[in-house]
Amino acid sequence: MNIYLPIAEMSANILVFLGMGAAVGFLSGMFGVGGGFLMTPLLIFSGIPPAVAVGTEAAQIVASSVSGALAQYRRNNVDVKMGVVLLVGGIVGAVIGVDLVKLLRQLGQFELFVSLAYVTFLGIIGTLMMIESLNTMRKVAAGRPASMRRPGQHGWIHGLPLKMRFNRSKLYISAIPPLLIGAFVGMLGAIMGVGGGFIMVPAMIYLLRMPTNVVVGTSLFQILFVTAVTTVLHATQNQTVDIVLAMLLMIGGVIGAQFGAVAGEKLRGEQLRFLLAALVLLVCARIGWNLVVEPSDLYSLSHVVGGH
Amino acid sequence: MASDDGQPSGGDRTGGDNAGTSPAGSQPPEADAPAPPRTATAPRRARRLGFDAVTGASALRTTRGIATSVRRHLAELSPAEMARLLRQRNLQFAVGAALVVLIFAVLKGRDLGTWTWFPEPALPVAQAPDGTTTVRERSDGPRAPQGDDDKRGAGQPAPAPDAATPLPAPAPSLFDLSGVTSPEPVPIERVPMSHVENAEQVEADVATRSVAITSNFSGTEIVVFGAVDNSRQSSPEAGIYDIVVVLEGIHTPLVVRRKSNVGGLWINTESLRYASLPSYYAIASTRPLEDIAEPQVLSQHGIGFEHVRIIPAGGTGASGLSSDEIKDFRDSIIRLKRKDGLYVQKDYGVGFIGKALFRTQIGLPANVPVGPFSARIYLFSEGELLSSFTTNVILQREGLEALLHAFAFNYSLLYGLFAVALAVGAGLAASAIFSRSAH
Numbered sequence: 001m002n003i004y005l006p007i008a009e010m011s012a013n014i015l016v017f018l019g020m021g022a023a024v025g026f027l028s029g030m031f032g033v034g035g036g037f038l039m040t041p042l043l044i045f046s047g048i049p050p051a052v053a054v055g056t057e058a059a060q061i062v063a064s065s066v067s068g069a070l071a072q073y074r075r076n077n078v079d080v081k082m083g084v085v086l087l088v089g090g091i092v093g094a095v096i097g098v099d100l101v102k103l104l105r106q107l108g109q110f111e112l113f114v115s116l117a118y119v120t121f122l123g124i125i126g127t128l129m130m131i132e133s134l135n136t137m138r139k140v141a142a143g144r145p146a147s148m149r150r151p152g153q154h155g156w157i158h159g160l161p162l163k164m165r166f167n168r169s170k171l172y173i174s175a176i177p178p179l180l181i182g183a184f185v186g187m188l189g190a191i192m193g194v195g196g197g198f199i200m201v202p203a204m205i206y207l208l209r210m211p212t213n214v215v216v217g218t219s220l221f222q223i224l225f226v227t228a229v230t231t232v233l234h235a236t237q238n239q240t241v242d243i244v245l246a247m248l249l250m251i252g253g254v255i256g257a258q259f260g261a262v263a264g265e266k267l268r269g270e271q272l273r274f275l276l277a278a279l280v281l282l283v284c285a286r287i288g289w290n291l292v293v294e295p296s297d298l299y300s301l302s303h304v305v306g307g308h
Numbered sequence: 309m310a311s312d313d314g315q316p317s318g319g320d321r322t323g324g325d326n327a328g329t330s331p332a333g334s335q336p337p338e339a340d341a342p343a344p345p346r347t348a349t350a351p352r353r354a355r356r357l358g359f360d361a362v363t364g365a366s367a368l369r370t371t372r373g374i375a376t377s378v379r380r381h382l383a384e385l386s387p388a389e390m391a392r393l394l395r396q397r398n399l400q401f402a403v404g405a406a407l408v409v410l411i412f413a414v415l416k417g418r419d420l421g422t423w424t425w426f427p428e429p430a431l432p433v434a435q436a437p438d439g440t441t442t443v444r445e446r447s448d449g450p451r452a453p454q455g456d457d458d459k460r461g462a463g464q465p466a467p468a469p470d471a472a473t474p475l476p477a478p479a480p481s482l483f484d485l486s487g488v489t490s491p492e493p494v495p496i497e498r499v500p501m502s503h504v505e506n507a508e509q510v511e512a513d514v515a516t517r518s519v520a521i522t523s524n525f526s527g528t529e530i531v532v533f534g535a536v537d538n539s540r541q542s543s544p545e546a547g548i549y550d551i552v553v554v555l556e557g558i559h560t561p562l563v564v565r566r567k568s569n570v571g572g573l574w575i576n577t578e579s580l581r582y583a584s585l586p587s588y589y590a591i592a593s594t595r596p597l598e599d600i601a602e603p604q605v606l607s608q609h610g611i612g613f614e615h616v617r618i619i620p621a622g623g624t625g626a627s628g629l630s631s632d633e634i635k636d637f638r639d640s641i642i643r644l645k646r647k648d649g650l651y652v653q654k655d656y657g658v659g660f661i662g663k664a665l666f667r668t669q670i671g672l673p674a675n676v677p678v679g680p681f682s683a684r685i686y687l688f689s690e691g692e693l694l695s696s697f698t699t700n701v702i703l704q705r706e707g708l709e710a711l712l713h714a715f716a717f718n719y720s721l722l723y724g725l726f727a728v729a730l731a732v733g734a735g736l737a738a739s740a741i742f743s744r745s746a747h
Contacts, residue, residue, distance in 0.1 A: 006712040011674030066735030235724030254738035299640030
């Protein structure tokens with residue numbers, strides 16, 4: 001059963017992409033992650049042009065984050081003020097990112113850049129997570145309770161100007177770090193086709209020291225809007241959002257996520273994190289492999305971008 | 309299930325779920341500054357969200373918390389509650405969202421259209437240096453006035469009465485082809501023999517002149533058939549004549565890149581730009597091309613992979629490459645296009661059915677670039693070109709495909725907003741559906 005994708009300009013098997021959406025949805029439901037970091041590489045491996053994969057994935061992240069963001073918002077778990085500051089940074093970052101995509105496509109280095117970004121970030125996050133989950137497992141095995149330490153309260157961040165009061169997060173800090181974090185994540189999201197939660201959430205906890213209960217809601221809030229803007233920017237700047245492909249992925253994704261969530265409940269936190277870390281490192285290794293192994297054909301053809 | 313974060317939707321709850329757990333629930337979020345200590349929920353949620361984690365991994369536990377809370381929340385959603393989604397704070401949320409997206413999209417789409425963060429590298433010519441017209445001349449001139457209707461009737465399976473009349477050149481605007489030149493075959497030299505009474509002429513047509521690309525397009529077959537007028541063949545097997553059919557897609561510019569190993573990584577280093585080359589090129593013949601005619605003749609008419617008209621972009625990109633390397637780049641185009649099924653050669657692809665009638669079938673893969681095609685049919689005998697004929701095939705998007713493509717390229721801002729709206733709708737619909745079926 002094939003369907004012709006109007007933007008990717010190729011015929012795709014409906015079941016393959018529904019299945020891909022379901023598989024990634026299953027994993028993201030199980031681990032509670034967005035899944036962009038899995039979906040975008042999968043799309044590229046399956047022959048979707050990288051730029052279309054990134055643009056389309058942004059639309060899919062909107063779909064998968066909207067219900068979560070809304071739910072968190074209704075629970076009052078969103079620090080709207082912080083979210084807006086992050087969002088302002090995020091939109092600036094997305095604008096830069098989308099332009100960077102355009103530039104890199106013209107230079108023919110887009111794939112390289114995406115691959116390097118994936119290898120770097122997945123490598124770092126995966127390794128950290130792996131170490132942490134192994135440590136926790138060892139502690140649990142030794143019968144000691146996992147530590148509940150919260151890191152110290154003061155750092156260089158508190159010396160910056162432009163201080164703002166974030167009531168919901170009970171913070172009084174400079175607006176510069178959230179702006180920068182937002183911009184960085186927005187830019188990465190636009191280039192890598194991910195929501196960026198895996199960078200944003202640790203940054204909010206460890207750099208901004210936000211209370212954990214508002215971190216998830218606020219990051220979802222920011223991701224929802226930044227990916228929405230990114231989708232529009234990709235559509236206007238690069239014409240790389242394929243609605244038909246996005247629909248297939250969304251449908252598969254939401255179904256898979258339901259089953260994944262059920263499966264995730266059967267595993268313990270550190271086991272889940274260990275598996276997720278393994279998965280992240282696997283994707284990282286797979287992308288890295290393509291960079292270091294001699295390609296079967298050194299030559300590649302590409303359309304002239306923006307050459308009209 | 310609904311025990312800890314809120315009660316199943318009671319009649320008059322309006323969106324704010326904290327009504328049950330926090331006295332500040334119905335205030336706008338900015339207002340509940342001193343965040344009254346939450347009741348039993350808070351510690352439990354904190355634990356669930358991974359409050360205790362030490363490294364960046366806690367983030368993932370936290371995100372896992374989303375799944376839990378979303379799930380929990382979904383369980384509470386009833387259809388009646390879905391209807392309340394757009395009330396009060398949710399409405400503010402949605403309107404705010406739409407405004408933010410709209411403002412930035414409009415700003416970006418309108419004012420910044422000509423402005424970029426980075427200077428764009430100089431773009432090479434997208435036009436073929438020689439031919440820039442999209443109107444093609446037909447090259448079967450002297451044959452037409454000879455009034456050979458009766459002979460055609462004998463040879464062809466009832467083609468349209470005007471089979472030999474020129475198709476109108478496709479209007480470029482139909483295909484969004486700005487900057488793209490359509491096939492520009494070399495005008496066929498009149499072979500002297502064709503003025504002689506009873507000289508052989510070739511006439512042909514394609515079975516489907518217009519191929520529609522719709523949502524279920526997965527490639528198609530183009531049937532080209534024709535007849536040799538004044539054929540002296542006594543039987544299809546006589547082999548007096550050779551037919552070569554060349555089916556060529558629109559000519560587009562292209563960039564070829566070559567990777568090399570830089571510090572252990574395989575990186576695109578050299579690149580070569582081509583101003584124009586056929587996006588699709590199929591060649592079918594009665595025998596291998598080298599048996600049909602001399603290379604000079606084939607080259608003159610762009611027949612065969614060695615003679616495809618691939619025009620490098622003048623001046624740009626070619627610097628620093630030796631002629632051998634340039635040949636490697638050209639070869640790589642042919643090789644990669646063949647791998648994708650876009651360049652096709654069928655040595656025995658054309659068959660004579662009768663003493664004059666021939667037919668061939670050429671496959672267009674699903675990834676074929678959209679646009680007008682030209683089919684050129686050459687009649688050879690003993691290495692000499694006797695006659696040629698050109699006709700067109702139009703390949704265009706139709707129905708939903710045409711709509712979406714035009715939407716995406718002509719109204720890209722609206723398209724982007726539509727994509728976001730679709731995604732938001734899908735997300736909300738999914739929550740609603742699964743909250744009902746899960747419990």
